[in-house]
Amino acid sequence: MQNQKPPRWLSLLLSRLGDPNTLEEVQGDLLELYAHWVETVGERKARWRYGLSVLKLMRPFAQRNEEYSTSLLSPVMIRNYVKIAFRNLAKSKGYSFINVTGLAVGMACTVVLFLVVKHETSYDRHYANGDRIYRLETENIKEKHSYPGTYTGMANALHADLPEAERVVPLLQVGGTTFADPSSENRYKEKFVFAGNELFQLLDYQWLAGNPKTALSQPNTIVLTRTYAEKYFGSTDVMGKTIRLDDKQNLQVAGILEDYPVTTSFPFNMLVSFSTIKNVNPDYDLNRWNGWNDNFQVYVLLKKGIDPESLTKRFQGIVVKYMGKEALPDKRFFLNSVSNLHYGMNMSGRTANVSLLKTLSFIGLLVLLIACFNFINLSTAQAFKRAKEVGIRKAVGSNRWSLVYQFLTEAGLLTCLAILIAVLLAQLVLPIAAGALAVPITATDLFSWQTGLFTVALAGLTTLLAGVYPAFRLSGMEPIWALKNNTLAQGRPWFSLRQGLVVVQFTVSLILISCAMLINQQLTFFQKADLGFNKEAIITVGLPNNKPEKLQTFRNQLAELPQIKDVSFSFNSASAESNWMQSMQYRKGAEAIDVKTQMKMGDSRFLDTYGIQLLAGEKLRDSDTSSTSFKLLANEIFLDRIGIKHPADAIGEKVYYGDGKEFATIVGVVKNFNVNSLHQKIDPTVIQVVPNNFYQAGIKLQSEKPTAETIQAALARIEEAWTATFPNQVFDYSFLDETLKQAYQSETRTAKLIEVSTFLAVLIACLGLFGLATFTAEQRTKEIGVRKVLGASVGSIIGLLSRDFLKLVLIAVVLASPIAWYAMSEWLRNFEFKIEIQWWIFALTGLLMAAIALLTVSFQSVKAALMNPVKSLRSE
Template identity: 40%
Template sequence: MERHLVLVANVREVGKGHFARRSRRPSGYVWQGTQEQFNPNQGTGDFRIVPSLQPLSDVHFNHQYQDNYSRKAHLPSLYGMMVVAVFILLIAAINFINLATAQSVQRTREVGMRKVLGGSRQSLIAQFMSETLILTILAVGLALLLTRPMLSAFESFIPRGLSFSVFTPNILLFLLAITLTTALLSGLYPSWVLSAYRPAQALKGQTGLLGNQKGYLRKGLIVFQFTVSLLFIIGTIMVGRQLSYIRNKDLGFSTDAVVLINTPQVDKSDVLAQQLRQLTGVTHVAKQWSAPMSEGYMLTKMTYRGAKAIETEVSAKIGDENYIPLYQLRVVAGRNMMPTDTLRELVINQTYVKALGFKQPAEAIGKLLSFNGRDYPIAGVVADFHENSLHAPIRPTFIAYMPGMSKDIAVKLATKGKQVSDVRTSLAAIEDAWQTVYPDKEFSYTFLDDSIARLYESDQKIARLVNTATAIAILISCMGLFGLATFTAQQRTKEIGVRKVLGASVVSIITLLSADFVKLVFIAFLIASPIAWWITGKWLEEFAYRVDVAWWVFILAGVLAMGIALLTVSFQSVKAALMNPVKSLRSE
């Protein structure tokens, strides 16, 4: 049997990165094939390549190894979509249960007549379940019609090449299962309640239910609906706060108008860099391996031999003497690298200074760090900057220049007093310079802001998911609440008429009709708050730098939910309160 495996090489020593090559060799030859695929001595003398294996089935969902031939999927987002879909389906089913049981009074005479004419309870249950099944089938059909346009809204969640076709066995089985499950969840309880009416009481329009049986399930289901809605509202606020924090967080370096260019050849990149420095719309040009914050990273171990040896795993940033001024990294002690320096001196960050045991940055200047049998003096110390996303803490970091690895170019564009058209002109000039150096290569570039934004793609997806789920959950909950408010107002028409005759004000009538719903939303708030606190806290733990779970978020969510509920029921409450009592009491 042929197994498809991914051979993954971990670049260690100076740098730790990943690259992958796919193999179609039979499993017995994998390790032999690995020796052919990767040369352990490939690259410079500072690198050691260690092959390992990754199952092909793991490639799509595993973000540990980055490659250029596959698109990664974010499993938490996919699971989140599934959970959201289940909750929305439950809320919709609850709406049906609430409205069906609330309106069951209107069908009591029908039930009584059917029972008098010999209808059994089983036949009544079958009838009501059939009605529910027909409604569910119609809903599934409508959902299928809306599926294709809706998929465009979730394009970022869906892998390329994935198509939706109803006429496949898996989809048909899923639709059948979801149809039957929804019909069963929605129709079983209303059918059971309706079929339980006694004929004598049903013919009089009475349900025969005891006082303590009336409305408890409906109230419980409303509480569940608003509990879910409150969870989504709190989640929306917290995710929005964290993403706003990420956008506004000082990263310790400048990201404004920085263009990143990947060049195909190291030797010619020097020529391109020199040409770019001559352009009027360019303020700085640096050769580098990567920007201060990027998807790629390098890790190595360096040793400081002071009173005792301290070995530290550090992040390596490779760039020339223009790297620090281009990104506006703040030098707090010592100096920048010299223009002629090629890995003879290092600049380290403040976190590395602390890891070495120094109290002040100046104490580290001139100290030697040992790597691969050579000693390198510390020339300067820069203030801490985020060299990874805010999911990870700032690591000990050094900056050095390695010509053999610095084939990429960063360009700082002049923006002061410039218009958008000036930036476009500068980009066109950069492209012209590219064409003179690499006439056979297509020019492409990335703004640093966009590169950093890609680090938070999964978080942005979660935000869109929670926002969409919140809107849908609130809409469905309000539709159900509006229907129940309408039914409640109709059922209490005579009571309202009597109260108005006895002098009750419009405000007191509105308060009376709204009070029950306010209590239910408050109970939902008490239930949702601790659950939301735990869920949002767990999500925020994924970030090394995050906002606090503030108490006011819960109060705001509760006020919003209460306001939405009151707005939903207020129309029917006001309408009932303003009704002429003569009309409601005419039949008495």
């Protein structure tokens, strides 16, 4: 035993810091244990065990262990909380199902909306110099409208007059062009961009082959992405190969790029050297300061430390130098950060609406709150069943915090179950939501670490939102009162809170229903509005070649087809999102009148094909192209701007192109028509014959309401004529009415979002209402039995149980109507042409919500009313 004694310094430490009341017993027990450990595990391990035991028995550590063992959050207590929570949830299966379902639906909605918002706000955030990249935009001060495009002369002006710019990058996007591999039959219609090597110094690209400093230095060179190299040639080993543009220009592949990320506003698959423009279009003016197109945009990389706001005077100097002082009151240039491009017009063709994203976030929060209100309502409604439990727990020594933790554990357990179901629901509905909102999100985004972190935070927030109030309310009951009454006091504050939460739920539901109805009314208005021209039964086809002889051949072939009524060649359709802006000047009078004008370029058949009404004068002729006798048609708004009241008085008047000497004579006046979407007012517009800018054919069918068979037959014959006229070109078409609908994609998405959110909000609210109706029926079982014995009818019982809920719906209608009216009034301000908000919308919404509420509670009301009173009274 002498050799089996533990280290003396450990025994001394224990005698000094151990509990003196138990020191002798503890030392004796430890000596016996030490001897046992020496024999079983060896002396070395025995010393370690003895030392650890001594440390645990010292008073600071022993006191901490004692506190830990009795802590409300110790493992033992947590297991106890979870065990009791499971028992209570299993005991109230119906209420637990309603709570879990409501929370799961609300959280699934929130997670999906989070994915959408996260995706839309992540665009153009990955560039190394993103904080210094800007797009120069053009603002028409008088019209209070800005455009992403600018004058072609701006690139040279910035090179010369903006030393603060480290890089100036002009880009010209061209659509509807046929590209082909000359060695195969691979032929596609594509969008492409004219660009220079500066682009590769502006944005971040990963090169697979080629030199970013020289790839686009020479004319007739092209850079492809990996996907497009494989699309045309089957591999990425294509350096030096030839690709043919529009069957007239060979381009040599000078570089291969890795595919761009989804979250970019520059989805360029085909980059053609800027110096190739003159080979493709010899008449293209690269130093124009009169008229522009939004497809020509200029980007700058500012030097470090330069504030874009400080360049205002610099841009004013550019206006004066290249456009004259007289342009200052009407023209302004400014820089827009690359991080904002996704929220306005950009070259990707895909934008996000900031208001829609805010609406998404707000709706996600509302749906989650409605689900949490369900939990609070049902938890407090069942509180009387827990009164005796709380009283007994407090009577035997439980403190309030342990009860709070107990109820929060139950809320957390429900939330965890709900979050698992929510993830499954989100995975199921994600493809549907992505398609409806046109957002490229997948299950990969759902299982990313950002979404996981958000889901954990959401679970914690939901537990607090749903569980804190019931936990503190239930744990605050006095034990004597709880044991004596086994029920909750029918105090006014208690019921006012529960009823208030129900009112909030139905108020939100009513707002969403009203907004959904009004948005659909506005969309219907868009579809049926008189645009000033006929959009029905018109097929539009891009033109790869606008030589007069080609166009005449194509027209002649189409004119022979019985399905075709008329054909017009133009720059674009009567209404389009991208138009040619032209400054016009009327000089008859003391001062010249400048008018910012939409230029529609079309042939002699333009009015007939699109059904535009001529009010005075004569139509254009295809021969009206002489530089000495330009002729044009003007709309009523244009006449109003230059001060002419009667259309007939405008015939023969001259209008000048900007402040230059070239002019055109007004030979006709047309009725106003919407050259833009209904978001904007009708602009001053002129129509002129400019064959060099005919890039589209508008083909009017004979029948205004053609059948599917008629359309297919017409398309087949049109394609035959197309192939005969433009061999080796891809035939691509669209219907004008479908194209015009795309201008309202954001509103259509908003409508779908509101409809789905409305359904979810009403579903969750009705689940809670059903639970409360069940609780009410259970609580008033004896009362119903007594009333039936005294002769009450089934109808009166149903009315008794339903009346209180219908009152809450009525209060919700009163609260929701002004809120919905204000919200929709603000939304409708985005449109120049809009509906009037009618009062009956809110009345109809209230009736619909009352019917839904009545239907929800009627099941439990009828069940309670039909119950045998003898049975209910006997059970009482």
